[in-house]
Amino acid sequence: MRLAGISVVILLIIGTPLAWWLAQTRSRAKVAVEAITALPLVLPPTVLGFYLLVLLSPNSMLGGAWRDVTGTSLTFSFTGLVVASVLYSLPFTVQPLQASFEAIGRHPMEAAASLGAGPLDRFFTVATPLALRGYLTAMVLSFAHTLGEFGVVLMVGGNIPGQTKVISIAIYEHVETLEYAQAHLLSAILLGISFVVLIAVYATNRRFPVHAG
């Protein structure tokens, strides 16, 4: 749960400028960046997890640098898990945001510029409120996706109680050890949370239909 919450915050911070850039740019790099962003959608989690394991391990350049600076390892730690799930859930943040930024188009932004609003001002006072639905969808999808992920977490984080133990892996463990009652309980909690969150999202969307343009 904590992992999902932190991941969503980081995802919004990284994903918003990325989605904005993708929605605005005419650069040729756009296609490549879009493809890379979407990779976690099609790759088996184990493949992604494997590469992340290699990349983050203390023997690699990145992981080594991290260890030299902080003295901790990225693999099999909570920090490593956050990095992994941010990458893994990136498309679930970027794609809804990009779609709603594209739906807004440049018209309201030009109008805001003509009214004396600078670029950042325009972004926060016009684009962001108009893209509210996109933000909501992005947050819920990436939260739920992080909550439910399994393969990447297992590869990068292992299963260390109090550190890298997440709900989905706990369920797997309970099933392995034939503790069906606990597995039922955790699964039901996850199902309940997901359902309630989605209901809340769709109800909000109905009550506050924000139309772009």
Add this chain to the structure above:
Amino acid sequence: MSGLFVDITLDLPGFHLAVTQGFAPSGLTAVFGPSGSGKSSLLRVIAGLEARAQGRVSFDGQPWQGPNGFIAPHRRGIGYVFQEARLFAHLSVAGNLAYAGRRARKAGRQPDCAAIVAALGLEGLLTRRPSGLSGGEAQRVAMARALMTAPRLLLMDEPLSALDDVAKGAILPYIEAIRDDMQVPVIYVSHSVSEVARLAHHIVMLEAGQVRRVGPAQDILSDPAAAPAFGIRAAGSVLRAQVLAHHDDGLSELAVSGGRLLVPGFAAAIGAEVRVRIAAQDVILSRTRPEGLSALNVLEGELTDLRQGQGPGVMVRLRMGADQDVLARITQRSARALGLAPGQRCFAVIKSLSIAPLDVGGSGPI
């Protein structure tokens, strides 16, 4: 140099805009031209919304674009009214106005909110959401929002093109009020001759990305040589007139040089200055004062120009009084039969009902 000066080129796919032009530092300048002539692009360049434009733009001596840099649109102190209202859907009408007002005050300009709301008749709309407004209402809010920036220059890009005739007729007086009362130079892009005739002090005519003609509106509108550019059926002159009386039978009487005009009744104070557009094709010419006609309006003037076009028609200009012209479009055959030649006295016959309500517009100097 005071006012706006533009010396730019803009290359778009299949289109090249090249304009070197100074604009009047006050009054309403209409940029007129057919669709695709580059009017809107020119306006976007002036606003700084076309980053690809090359060249120089300056306003009141301050460079907006040139070799020494580029002032971003939000720092130019312009107001911009787009074809679509482009109101912010997440804000109320009052919120949209306040959005502009806050930023204008931050930039050191002081919009008079109450006067703007009153001038555009928005008192009853302030709490509404943009999605609940009619097209005409939304465009009025958009104009008020642009004025709330207390702009140094107001740019309007065919603000009426998305509206039907009734809504257009309802909005035109508001635009006239902006033109006459707000002390801000306006550049108004339009392809509608009747809007230009009703609103413009000056005209800049664009064709295929180039300036074809520039001058005072009255001169250009009544110049037979310019008529083809306006479209031969839309060409017509604009007369200055004074309201003399409103009659019981639904007609209003106006004084113009060369006589009196009866036009369909409209609201204006007795003595008010108005402008009336008379389409060239609605004018009949006669060498003698006609009698026994149903047409109510007969104006006398001197024939100054005869200009033959491609088709069977001739554009004839009559001068009334010191500085007013009436354009008449008649057939070559009639011109020959009447033996028309410059210098003759002639009578122009105008059917009252051929003057549409949209053709009679509010006061303000021409």
